[in-house]
Amino acid sequence: MNRREFLKATFSLGVLLAGCRPRFAEAEELIRPPGALPEGQFRATCIGCGVCLNLCHTLKYNSIALARGWRNFGTPFIKDMRDYPCTLCMECPKFCPTRALQPILIEEARMGMAMINLTLCLGWNGDVCLSCSKACPLGAIIFDFHPSDWGNQPLINEKCKGCGLCLKHCPVGLPAVNVLTWKTYEQQRSGYRSQVQRVLQMNLEERYSWVYDQNMPQILQAGRILEREFR
Amino acid sequence: MSFAKFTFARRMVLFGILGLFLLQLFRVQWFIGGLTGSLLFRWVNLLDVFAFAEISLASRSLTWSAFYSAALILGFYLILGRVFCGWACPLDLIFMLINRIKKFPLSFPSPLREGGRVGVRPGSLVALGILLISSTIQIPFFTAYLSPITNCYRTLFSGFFWAAGFPAELAVIGASALILLGFLLGEFFWPHYWCQHLCPVGKTYGLFNRVSLLRLEFTSGECLSCSQCERVCYLGVKILPFSAQKKIRDSSCILCGRCVEACAAQGKILKMRFGP
Numbered sequence: 185m186n187r188r189e190f191l192k193a194t195f196s197l198g199v200l201l202a203g204c205r206p207r208f209a210e211a212e213e214l215i216r217p218p219g220a221l222p223e224g225q226f227r228a229t230c231i232g233c234g235v236c237l238n239l240c241h242t243l244k245y246n247s248i249a250l251a252r253g254w255r256n257f258g259t260p261f262i263k264d265m266r267d268y269p270c271t272l273c274m275e276c277p278k279f280c281p282t283r284a285l286q287p288i289l290i291e292e293a294r295m296g297m298a299m300i301n302l303t304l305c306l307g308w309n310g311d312v313c314l315s316c317s318k319a320c321p322l323g324a325i326i327f328d329f330h331p332s333d334w335g336n337q338p339l340i341n342e343k344c345k346g347c348g349l350c351l352k353h354c355p356v357g358l359p360a361v362n363v364l365t366w367k368t369y370e371q372q373r374s375g376y377r378s379q380v381q382r383v384l385q386m387n388l389e390e391r392y393s394w395v396y397d398q399n400m401p402q403i404l405q406a407g408r409i410l411e412r413e414f415r
Numbered sequence: 416m417s418f419a420k421f422t423f424a425r426r427m428v429l430f431g432i433l434g435l436f437l438l439q440l441f442r443v444q445w446f447i448g449g450l451t452g453s454l455l456f457r458w459v460n461l462l463d464v465f466a467f468a469e470i471s472l473a474s475r476s477l478t479w480s481a482f483y484s485a486a487l488i489l490g491f492y493l494i495l496g497r498v499f500c501g502w503a504c505p506l507d508l509i510f511m512l513i514n515r516i517k518k519f520p521l522s523f524p525s526p527l528r529e530g531g532r533v534g535v536r537p538g539s540l541v542a543l544g545i546l547l548i549s550s551t552i553q554i555p556f557f558t559a560y561l562s563p564i565t566n567c568y569r570t571l572f573s574g575f576f577w578a579a580g581f582p583a584e585l586a587v588i589g590a591s592a593l594i595l596l597g598f599l600l601g602e603f604f605w606p607h608y609w610c611q612h613l614c615p616v617g618k619t620y621g622l623f624n625r626v627s628l629l630r631l632e633f634t635s636g637e638c639l640s641c642s643q644c645e646r647v648c649y650l651g652v653k654i655l656p657f658s659a660q661k662k663i664r665d666s667s668c669i670l671c672g673r674c675v676e677a678c679a680a681q682g683k684i685l686k687m688r689f690g691p
Binding site for chain 2: 224230231233237241259279282283
């Protein structure tokens with residue numbers, strides 16, 4: 185194979201791959217470590233060297249894993265927030281060799297968005313729990329409370345960083361709070377907001393039946409309330 | 416030479432680096448990351464030069480701090496030449512073991528002919544082709560997916576995390592191990608072919624061989640032209656033609672010192688030299 189043939193072959197391969205790009209681009213969006221560039225930029229810059237992952241391990245957090253999938257292969261993401269949430273220690277973005285993770289302050293982080301499941305949350309079902317707001321590293325900035333006869337009902341606003349510490353400390357078995365990627369959150373936002381409004385405007389009877397007839401069995405089924413508490 | 420001092424020193428360096436990188440699994444923060452990108456002593460970032468070229472093309476932007484990290488490596492190999500391949504790359508050890516356990520001389524003819532009409536080595540074209548692919552699909556294609564070095568380290572880390580019960584994707588471990596296995600099979604059937612002709616990382620570092628301060632040299636004494644050095648040379652460098660001009664300035668030379676050890680004149684003629 186001489187140079188001309190090789191360049192031809194490479195060029196055609198390049199054209200072929202350029203044709204494949206849309207499929208590549210539709211990769212699953214993941215919750216990245218803090219400070220990550222926008223998804224496409226991130227994927228172009230991350231070489232999967234493992235600095236963030238191993239730094240996280242040496243700091244005993246272990247929250248970062250390497251992702252699977254065609255486009256995301258070998259890139260870092262937060263895999264298991266229930267057991268290994270990101271603690272926003274901001275060490276990995278400081279030391280990323282390629283700057284796929286930008287060195288930023290905690291306030292600028294935008295990993296994802298936590299959303300409280302009103303059906304499962306104890307705070308929305310007549311109990312005083314607030315474990316999530318106590319676990320949150322930015323507490324009062326992130327949480328909006330709606331005090332009522334049914335307790336101090338927590339809501340997470342869009343300043344949330346998506347670290348997942350609330351997830352870890354949620355005493356409900358299926359965590360009553362979930363971290364979504366911004367893309368997913370923006371799809372669900374309007375529906376979620378109308379649900380919150382509906383619950384806040386319920387009268388006593390409606391609320392009573394919503395809590396005791398509909399939600400309580402689900403919370404009990406979600407289970408593990410005691411065994412997981414403050415693990 | 417009865418005692419292969421270069422091989423011994425190379426293995427010490429290789430195991431030293433590998434060991435320091437493995438210490439991070441036991442929460443020692445000295446060497447963090449892998450050979451493509453790392454963080455030393457929580458102080459300085461290092462980045463492979465070819466990886467830097469790839470991410471610059473893939474992201475179509477230049478990041479200064481990544482540039483500094485790559486410039487450190489670049490400066491290091493400007494002084495020392497292509498020592499990475501011979502002294503630090505874990506593949507050198509693994510490939511040597513494969514060639515050693517291979518009892519029968521099984522090898523297929525080379526898929527690409529050396530040179531071609533215009534005398535350009537296929538490796539340079541492969542490197543350029545990979546850069547083209549990376550900038551087209553906007554992913555550092557070689558370093559993130561293919562590179563045997565990345566895959567070697569990725570298999571180690573992810574395997575360890577998975578075994579220890581930390582979050583890890585089994586699919587990633589499997590895929591990395593499979594890619595690595597592919598390289599091992601390649602070495603089995605086409606011995607030395609990857610290192611000699613294809614590896615773009617090695618090609619990049621080979622460019623520095625022309626100016627490096629460290630290099631092999633013919634010193635005083637008459638060369639017997641026994642060609643023992645060429646016979647053992649892992650990268651297939653034609654060493655004897657350099658005897659006239661003393662300094663061996665071949666982009667394939669990985670400064671492993673195998674030729675010095677094999678020299679019939681007991682290393683008195685062929686030597687490793689540092690200096691201008």
